Amino acid sequence: MRHDIIVAGAGLVGCAIVRALQQAGFDAALVERGGAPRPFDPAMDDLRVYALSPASIRWLQALGVWQQVDGWREGPYQAMKVWSEEPSRALGFDAADLRLPALGSIVENQLLQWALWRQLDPARLHTGAAVEELALDEKGAQLRLADGRRLECRVLVAADGVDSRLRGMAGIDTVGWSYEQRAIVAHVQTAKPHGQVALQRFLKTGPLAFLPLGDGRSSIVWSSTEAERLLGLDDAAFLAELAGAIQYERGAITGTTARASFPLRLNHARDYVRDSFALAGDAAHSVHPLAGQGVNLGFSDAAALVSVLTETRDAGRDYGSLRCLKRYERARKAANLDMLAVTDGLSRAFDLDLPGWAPLRDLGMQAVQRLQPLKTLLARQAAGL
Numbered sequence: 001m002r003h004d005i006i007v008a009g010a011g012l013v014g015c016a017i018v019r020a021l022q023q024a025g026f027d028a029a030l031v032e033r034g035g036a037p038r039p040f041d042p043a044m045d046d047l048r049v050y051a052l053s054p055a056s057i058r059w060l061q062a063l064g065v066w067q068q069v070d071g072w073r074e075g076p077y078q079a080m081k082v083w084s085e086e087p088s089r090a091l092g093f094d095a096a097d098l099r100l101p102a103l104g105s106i107v108e109n110q111l112l113q114w115a116l117w118r119q120l121d122p123a124r125l126h127t128g129a130a131v132e133e134l135a136l137d138e139k140g141a142q143l144r145l146a147d148g149r150r151l152e153c154r155v156l157v158a159a160d161g162v163d164s165r166l167r168g169m170a171g172i173d174t175v176g177w178s179y180e181q182r183a184i185v186a187h188v189q190t191a192k193p194h195g196q197v198a199l200q201r202f203l204k205t206g207p208l209a210f211l212p213l214g215d216g217r218s219s220i221v222w223s224s225t226e227a228e229r230l231l232g233l234d235d236a237a238f239l240a241e242l243a244g245a246i247q248y249e250r251g252a253i254t255g256t257t258a259r260a261s262f263p264l265r266l267n268h269a270r271d272y273v274r275d276s277f278a279l280a281g282d283a284a285h286s287v288h289p290l291a292g293q294g295v296n297l298g299f300s301d302a303a304a305l306v307s308v309l310t311e312t313r314d315a316g317r318d319y320g321s322l323r324c325l326k327r328y329e330r331a332r333k334a335a336n337l338d339m340l341a342v343t344d345g346l347s348r349a350f351d352l353d354l355p356g357w358a359p360l361r362d363l364g365m366q367a368v369q370r371l372q373p374l375k376t377l378l379a380r381q382a383a384g385l
């Protein structure tokens with residue numbers, strides 16, 4: 001079977017690319033080794049949530065996807081407080097400073113995934129079999145799936161996640177390392193209301209975030225070198241330690257879901273493109289979750305890639321050529337590397353034991369707080385503006 005473009009991987013990034021390509025009039029298909037995502041069930045909690053930036057939300061609106069999410073359990077947040085030692089000296093970001101209705105919105109993975117999936121043309125979904133073999137040349141890509149199906153296309157987009165097999169099949173190396181921290185996630189109930197304010201505290205053992213959910217609870221992402229110990233605590237002991245770690249900014253923590261945890265890795269592909277081939281999302285880069293930017297970077301890749309492919313096709317040129325795909329790489333690589341460097345630097349800045357470093361670092365944060373233009377610049381960057 002032949003398509004213009006095939007996207008491998010039905011994560012958020014892969015589904016968004018297919019949706020945008022179909023909207024732009026391409027014959028675009030999706031290959032996913034698993035099945036269709038489960039329909040969103042409001043009675044179920046999904047512990048994986050995303051802090052979507054205003055830029056990502058705008059793009060999802062243009063795809064007709066955000067309209068399916070809005071009004072469910074999506075939780076806009078108006079402000080963010082970031083500190084290390086003393087909450088009263090926190091760095092504060094406010095949507096009003098950027099003249100935005102919100103700094104972003106917290107949304108569950110399953111809800112967004114289902115909303116995206118429902119927008120795709122069912123006739124162009126190849127599910128239940130992984131890509132097993134790949135041949136690439138300057139004319140196109142040929143794929144063999146695990147169940148023997150054979151597919152061809154002008155461009156193959158690999159959005160098959162951080163362990164991307166297709167990246168390896170295309171001969172693209174990565175650089176990266178594992179963090180000693182693991183991220184613990186849960187939804188917790190707090191004595192004080194969150195008031196649509198996100199919190200982030202940098203502890204010596206790693207960053208802890210409280211993200212305000214639409215139903216009044218908070219989603220926590222606690223990246224810690226002590227994750228094993230924290231996961232071994234019973235609920236009461238864990239919640240007491242959590243309340244202390246966030247310095248009682250939300251009062252006592254009165255309830256929790258089960259906890260889950262994820263390993264953390266920095267990974268970056270040396271190249272994003274080959275003839276007839278492009279990487280997007282976590283297949284190209286994975287970042288520390290402390291700035292909540294992973295999927296936002298993936299959506300920015302998706303928007304840039306679809307725009308380059310569409311412009312090239314509309315100009316009557318070959319959108320699968322290396323020359324065209326390199327334009328996409330140039331548009332995204334530097335921005336992704338900047339975010340990788342910032343998040344990696346931040347993840348390390350708070351566990352340094354150098355004499356005099358901690359007070360210097362706190363002074364730096366206070367200086368940023370006082371320098372409104374710099375603060376606005378940082379906030380604009382995070383909002384994808």
Ligand SMILES: Cc1cc2nc3c(=O)[nH]c(=O)nc-3n(C[C@H](O)[C@H](O)[C@H](O)COP(=O)(O)OP(=O)(O)OC[C@H]3O[C@@H](n4cnc5c(N)ncnc54)[C@H](O)[C@@H]3O)c2cc1C
Nearest residue numbers: 009011012013033051131160161281282292293294295296
């Ligand atoms: C604890 C934690 C918290 C996070 N919090 C945030 C946050 O607040 N905000 C944020 O923006 N990001 C966050 N992230 C990052 C975010 O989860 C990822 O950036 C995002 O899920 C990557 O999406 P993706 O579509 O690129 O890849 P994935 O979601 O990994 O999807 C890859 C898909 O490819 C399929 N696949 C794999 N191999 C094949 C194959 N050979 N053939 C066919 N299909 C294949 C897989 O089955 C899967 O469906 C967080 C991550 C962690 C670990």
